Amino acid sequence: VNDSKRLEAFSDGVMAIAITLLVLDLHVPPPADAEAHGLAAALAHQWPSYAAYLVSFLVIGIIWINHHAMFSLVRRIDRAVLFSNLALLMVVSLIPFPTELLAEYLTAGAAAHVAAAVYSVTMLGMAVAFTLLWWAISRDDRLLHAHVSIGRAALRRFGFGMVIYAGAVGLSFVNAYATLAVHGALALYYCFDQLNPSATAAETARASVE
Amino acid sequence: VNDSKRLEAFSDGVMAIAITLLVLDLHVPPPADAEAHGLAAALAHQWPSYAAYLVSFLVIGIIWINHHAMFSLVRRIDRAVLFSNLALLMVVSLIPFPTELLAEYLTAGAAAHVAAAVYSVTMLGMAVAFTLLWWAISRDDRLLHAHVSIGRAALRRFGFGMVIYAGAVGLSFVNAYATLAVHGALALYYCFDQLNPSATAAETARASVE
């Protein structure tokens, strides 16, 4: 009854859709542009769209992989988990909007700072929601599989992530390009971090099982 | 053969997509607006879109959580359940349309009343469909897990919900802002209500199992 199967299925659905809807942010250049400069140039001119697409795709992909790792530790869920998961899904399903905003305004001078800040605040919200979900799961040992114990290190790690994302919000007002690059680097960092099993929270917990 | 696995998977799919498509109702402000007033002001000016997004996201999220709780009581389904579930999914998948309508016209004077009424009628339709589904499930004990018995309280509660939503339809013609606020408050109420296990229909039923 209270197992996490359907919650995982619903979350997989929302994350799969959000990650796939990102493609709607890529627009085919209008014929007038293609005629004036050539289609190749018109496509190249859209590079902020591709950069934003790539970063957001990586971000949602990493969230999914972490979500997957986290719930592999979970034996049953309660309503606090249900609602903090819903909060995470709300942020994830929002991501296509700041992605399109940043793609549109990245090269637009002053507006670029606003767009980068909105993007960074969304990522900060995602980190907060993820930490909340992690706390909801780890606060009660009965929600976890037997013999899994999660150290304080995990929550500290997530707290660290929030500090970085808060820094990215500040950086937005200095340089929008650098902000997007930082988000891309963070996503790649989390990728490689995941590849190093002993370093991640979920793996720390799992390690204590084996 | 008649178990509810695939019905739940299909319903999860439709609800996950409807909740994620809401983001398509958020539009990046056109460059002309951003230049005239600044991007921050142009984004702030779209607050009805964010408010409508938030309320509709909560509504679909709550529906999913209730659907999840309801089907945790179900042992097998019949065609009446199949078709009343399809009716619920039709209303749920419609929600992005009245959401965009309300976001577009919330600040538009007379048209706001019409938009709020369409939004409220959709929510009323959702409450009716949910009650119908609940009735289809609870009308036949063989559809439920052994030892689950659902009191009349549950159906009374749903009937009460319909009265509130009918009231929201009326309120639409008085004040569109208040109507949106009421829908948001109702969604939050159902959230907290769910957090209080003994109060909800599904939990009432479950309580009688344990």
Place this chain on the structure above:
Amino acid sequence: VNDSKRLEAFSDGVMAIAITLLVLDLHVPPPADAEAHGLAAALAHQWPSYAAYLVSFLVIGIIWINHHAMFSLVRRIDRAVLFSNLALLMVVSLIPFPTELLAEYLTAGAAAHVAAAVYSVTMLGMAVAFTLLWWAISRDDRLLHAHVSIGRAALRRFGFGMVIYAGAVGLSFVNAYATLAVHGALALYYCFDQLNPSATAAETARASVE
């Protein structure tokens, strides 16, 4: 390895998305229209969109229910089933296009006949694909659960459906409104037909199991 679980999951996904994407065919009336005639009148003026939405939603819903009933008989699948299922999914995922076409041109005189014909041809294609899938499943007893035998009646029924849809293609050139009404009536007919267990193919087959 060859069971139908993942095929059903993928099909559920495609059908859930196609049925939910229909809502993107409903457009919020532009402010100019709302100011000229009032929002209520502008919305009412879009009635072909709602009618087409309703009919297409019912059609995809019925296809899902029939798909569900059909695969409840299936024990294992082979490549012929895989590919005929893919053909069915192609037609289903196309449905939002003729739906929007019919909604746009239903009241447009001569163009309405073309739009209705495209809609009807899509439905005919759906009936053909469904029959093909049914044939692929029923052609080899090893694909079905033990003791299930499917009579010739089932294939005859599907053949009958194709004749009706072919008739709807012809009707398109006479009256587009009547064509949409026929498609709605057919969907309702299949609903009620499904509610009468002994009449349907899947149930015929299932009846022979029990």
Place this chain on the structure above:
Amino acid sequence: VNDSKRLEAFSDGVMAIAITLLVLDLHVPPPADAEAHGLAAALAHQWPSYAAYLVSFLVIGIIWINHHAMFSLVRRIDRAVLFSNLALLMVVSLIPFPTELLAEYLTAGAAAHVAAAVYSVTMLGMAVAFTLLWWAISRDDRLLHAHVSIGRAALRRFGFGMVIYAGAVGLSFVNAYATLAVHGALALYYCFDQLNPSATAAETARASVE
């Protein structure tokens, strides 16, 4: 914990959405076109959209079928599989963009070569990602079900596919129509190839199980 269930569910979701979003690339002709030339002519004039839709639908469908066959051999997954699968999903979820690009510019002279090249590069990226995923799975026998051994033939086959797709990139600059035809022919070839069990990599592997 490390089984492939959730990875398959997430991949099914992304592929189901990408394949269904293709329909958004089909646009209802604007009333002005329908009045000037008749709706039938306006629809016929969009034939590149239908051709591109058909080819891309087949491509994603084949990827899903191959993905399905590949993971039927897999017993457990590791992070290399997780990340190479994510790379494949990124290419798959991109496909609606080059599809719309090719549909828009197929008949546009010089721009057609650019559009066809972008389309072909996407397909090449897909072949590379698929080969990478296959390598990630086959590099470690512990990831496969007992007694499954995958010959070198499989990787050679995938390498051959990459050469063909690289050729299609070159062909784009010669003739865009021929390029689309080649992609369609390749998809059909993979269909029929799949129907010939002894020829495919997955089947080769499976054959060695039985």
